[in-house]
Amino acid sequence: MSDVTLRLNGVEKFYNKGLANEVHVLRGVDLALNAGEMVALVAPSGAGKSTLLHIAGLLDTPDAGEVSVGGDVLSGRTDRRRTNARRRDIGFVYQFHHLLPEFSALENIALPQMANGVAKAAAEIRGLELLGKVGVDHRAGHRPAALSGGEQQRVAFCRALANAPRVMLADEPTGNLDPGTSDQVFEALMELVRGTGLSALVATHNLDLAARMDRVVRLEDGVLVQG
Numbered sequence: 404m405s406d407v408t409l410r411l412n413g414v415e416k417f418y419n420k421g422l423a424n425e426v427h428v429l430r431g432v433d434l435a436l437n438a439g440e441m442v443a444l445v446a447p448s449g450a451g452k453s454t455l456l457h458i459a460g461l462l463d464t465p466d467a468g469e470v471s472v473g474g475d476v477l478s479g480r481t482d483r484r485r486t487n488a489r490r491r492d493i494g495f496v497y498q499f500h501h502l503l504p505e506f507s508a509l510e511n512i513a514l515p516q517m518a519n520g521v522a523k524a525a526a527e528i529r530g531l532e533l534l535g536k537v538g539v540d541h542r543a544g545h546r547p548a549a550l551s552g553g554e555q556q557r558v559a560f561c562r563a564l565a566n567a568p569r570v571m572l573a574d575e576p577t578g579n580l581d582p583g584t585s586d587q588v589f590e591a592l593m594e595l596v597r598g599t600g601l602s603a604l605v606a607t608h609n610l611d612l613a614a615r616m617d618r619v620v621r622l623e624d625g626v627l628v629q630g
């Protein structure tokens with residue numbers, strides 16, 4: 404039996420519930436991500452992609468349905484419990500890198516590990532190893548502003564994976580890059596993910612990139628459909 408890392412069951416989400424301007428964004432979303440699987444999430448603008456990623460990443464709670472990570476149902480739990488699970492089990496990547504500008508590339512990857520109790524030296528060893536996998540270890544001491552857009556995103560991938568999460572959630576991770584760079588950076592992301600066995604849910608408008616993942620799910624009228 405495959406090992407499901409992230410499961411959404413019947414997830415529903417409203418904005419402005421009960422008001423005249425109520426929006427029923429998610430209408431029963433079901434999703435199971437297997438360990439080691441990369442899944443593309445394709446959605447028209449405004450379909451609820453960000454809402455879905457926030458709920459899957461335990462940043463927001465559904466109005467109905469369940470979210471479980473590693474078999475633990477977390478959607479109904481306290482904020483503290485969800486925050487702890489998020490720090491341990493979820494890595495986020497956004498369209499813009501959101502690296503801390505006053506810290507080096509390596510420090511940006513070491514800090515989240517140190518926040519989880521890892522000693523600085525060990526956090527830096529892991530950081531350098533991750534940077535090596537995406538070919539940016541020679542830039543470890545540079546601050547984000549001194550890196551190219553592609554390098555910044557590679558560092559952001561390493562940061563997302565720093566604490567060895569079970570699940571990576573990515574929102575247009577190469578959407579800010581020119582097409583050639585986007586392709587290379589996406590390859591680096593795929594290799595990084597493939598080497599770990601974690602699951603990745605990657606929102607993208609780029610259908611070529613989507614087709615390179617293990618499967619594609621489409622958010623339509625508040626539900627997920629295959630392909």
Ligand SMILES: Nc1ncnc2c1ncn2[C@@H]1O[C@H](COP(=O)(O)OP(=O)(O)OP(=O)(O)O)[C@@H](O)[C@H]1O
Nearest residue numbers: 418419426428446447448449450451452453454455
């Ligand atoms: N806080 C909010 N209050 C009211 N409506 C909201 C709120 N946040 C989002 N919405 C509405 O819910 C729907 C889904 O929003 P969401 O941001 O999840 O879409 P999206 O698919 O990520 O869009 P895009 O790809 O354009 O960023 C949209 O119609 C949006 O206007």
